Amino acid sequence: MSAHDHVPPAGSGPGTEPTTEPATAPEPAPGTPAPAAPAAARRKLPRAVAVALATAGLLAVTATSAAVTVAVGKPESRPAVAAATAAPAAASPTASPSASATAAPSTPPPTPAPAPKSTVQGTVSGGRHDGDLRYFLLPIPAGGESYGPADGMPLTDEEMAEESDDGTDIMAILHELGYKDAATRAYRTADGKAEVTVTLLRFTSAAQAEFFAKNDTRDLPSIEVTGDPGARGYIDKPKQEAHTGSMTGISTQGDVQYTVDVEVKGTPDKALLSELMKRQRDWLTTGR
Structure with missing residues (x-):
């Protein structure tokens, strides 16, 4: 969420036979913009x-x-008046040093505006998470690029229902379990090698969050997730290393169930999922 011109040398006009004096091609007008290069594929x-x-x-x-x-656009300084007055109309083409135009001072590049600070707030106490659920999303690491709003996005009931592709009325189940709300955020890591999506679901109690997490399974091979007690991990290895592989981790902390999805090129390293799951758990535990 992306960066992603060449001025052709000034050429002479069409060639003509010289008569008394050789013809000179006109110079390009000052400030004429160079033709734009074709846009890169995105x-x-x-x-x-x-x-x-x-x-x-x-x-x-x-x-x-x-x-x-x-x-x-800044005009150059004019030659001194005294020098211009003293010189006759047919003066020698050699200009006096005092009559030469002074160069325009260089302009420093504009200072980039500071990044806006997030106003999203939340608090945690005894496993209960209050405030904006987006506050508890795993912070984007330095150099990471957010897909969509940097603070993340709340998920509507309609968007949550679209997550179920087996015909199950997932919203009816969630509301029976005391579901309150959900939020998500996706980003790309600074090295561009992984795309991470974190999704949080908040329930009325920790027991309800744990019950939902235990029944949230994937039809994929399981992998160990270290550093996050109770977490379960799944991996989807690509058939070829040039293709995309993925991992998913599911766990809870207090009244929040969280899911971390990772996509990488080639076979995923489960150590990356373990690190992300631990960081998300720590953030939900302390709120900082």
């Missing part, structure tokens, strides 16, 4: 991500255009 993203990247790209273009306007 990875297809969800609409919310595309809008965010498009907005970031627009801001970058605006800032660059402003810098160019300052540097190119």
